Amino acid sequence: MHLTCVVGARPNFVKVAAILEAAAQRSSLQTSLIHTGQHYDVQMSALFFDELKLPKPDVYLGVGAGSHASQTARVMLQFDAALDEKSTDLVLVVGDVNSTLACALVAAKRLIPVAHVEAGLRSRDRTMPEEINRILTDQVSDWLFTTERTAADNLRAEGVDQRRIHFVGNVMIDTLHRHLERARTSDVVERMGLQRTAYALSTLHRPANVDNQPAAMNTVLAIEVLAQRLVVVLPLHPRTRNRLAEFKLLERLVDSSRVRVTEPLGYLEFLALMERASLVFTDSGGVQEETTALEVPCLTFRENTERPITITEGSNRLVGSDPAAVAAAADDVLGGTARRGRVPELWDGRASQRILDILLNSSNRYSSSVQ
Numbered sequence: 001m002h003l004t005c006v007v008g009a010r011p012n013f014v015k016v017a018a019i020l021e022a023a024a025q026r027s028s029l030q031t032s033l034i035h036t037g038q039h040y041d042v043q044m045s046a047l048f049f050d051e052l053k054l055p056k057p058d059v060y061l062g063v064g065a066g067s068h069a070s071q072t073a074r075v076m077l078q079f080d081a082a083l084d085e086k087s088t089d090l091v092l093v094v095g096d097v098n099s100t101l102a103c104a105l106v107a108a109k110r111l112i113p114v115a116h117v118e119a120g121l122r123s124r125d126r127t128m129p130e131e132i133n134r135i136l137t138d139q140v141s142d143w144l145f146t147t148e149r150t151a152a153d154n155l156r157a158e159g160v161d162q163r164r165i166h167f168v169g170n171v172m173i174d175t176l177h178r179h180l181e182r183a184r185t186s187d188v189v190e191r192m193g194l195q196r197t198a199y200a201l202s203t204l205h206r207p208a209n210v211d212n213q214p215a216a217m218n219t220v221l222a223i224e225v226l227a228q229r230l231v232v233v234l235p236l237h238p239r240t241r242n243r244l245a246e247f248k249l250l251e252r253l254v255d256s257s258r259v260r261v262t263e264p265l266g267y268l269e270f271l272a273l274m275e276r277a278s279l280v281f282t283d284s285g286g287v288q289e290e291t292t293a294l295e296v297p298c299l300t301f302r303e304n305t306e307r308p309i310t311i312t313e314g315s316n317r318l319v320g321s322d323p324a325a326v327a328a329a330a331d332d333v334l335g336g337t338a339r340r341g342r343v344p345e346l347w348d349g350r351a352s353q354r355i356l357d358i359l360l361n362s363s364n365r366y367s368s369s370v371q
Helices: 010-023 042-051 068-085 098-109 129-140 149-157 171-184 213-227 238-246 250-254 267-276 285-294 323-334 351-370
Strands: 002-007 030-035 090-094 114-117 143-146 165-167 199-203 231-235 259-262 279-282 298-300 316-318
Touching (some): 010 030, 010 042, 010 090, 010 171, 042 267, 090 098, 098 129, 114 129, 171 285, 171 351, 199 267, 213 238, 213 259, 213 323, 250 259, 267 285, 279 285, 279 323, 285 316
Parallel strands (some): 002 030, 002 090, 090 114, 114 143, 143 165, 199 279, 231 259
16 A cells, blocks of 8 residues: 655644654555645754654655645645656645645545545634635545544534544644653753743744734734743744734844744754743644643633644633733633643554554555545
């Protein structure tokens, strides 16, 4: 069986790393890796590939930035051409970025079976491009691998056959388990002059939080509110940095003695900072999951989340977009009154093994039904 895995953005790297590592132990499985280049920061991509011990991509499409439409279209055209050169039995996509949907559509139209890892997550907010990507990818996928049981409810409500849905756990947590000890050897906390558990780690990049001046100003105010309580370490996503600079807000954060603005960090340094933080302030879906696995308090600066289990069971709290709510939630965490979470079911580091077991045991049946 030949499995083609697709990555396009840094969250994809973290998820696919665990799957490829598990696949390398299966003699009956061949794998190829296609990198669409949706995240086009070559240095950061190379760092993640090195730290996660990902193999060099068999194909690099290099699509780069652009509008959602143009980026999705370029991925489709180039992935289609890549499949002309390199045949496969199955295409595996992860997450909810534009590359996920684009490659799933191409494979489905070529009658190549598709497996979607992290299926069924829903925010109920169709203004988020990722929500559209999730819904459409699930509709064309043959295997839908879920991280939490409520995801299956979402899929069944959308008419997905139960036989295609498989609850396997969370591959992102597989990678966290594999690399946590290495991350603990990092001296990043000491190099930044931080005291353990005496700082907040923040990452904010969603368009709703940074892509217009009022939203960006509100985000800066929320960071400043948090910085009144803790030093805030703020690795800036390139688009966030550009927007803050455009709105004349970047210097305000850089000049603050309570905010440590940094370039984007590698996986291991970010993981080291996350584990030792008093709390994490984010709008990232993956960070909500990682903090839950580490049982670190997380405040999510959004009105909704597609990962409800991080709230109902984990250590995450949805604070909306009001800086005053951020202040109150941070005070609860620091005062010891915030609810403690637990690690969800099957977030045990073996999701990748379960996925491959299912694919190898059922691939012939699904292939014949698709054809």
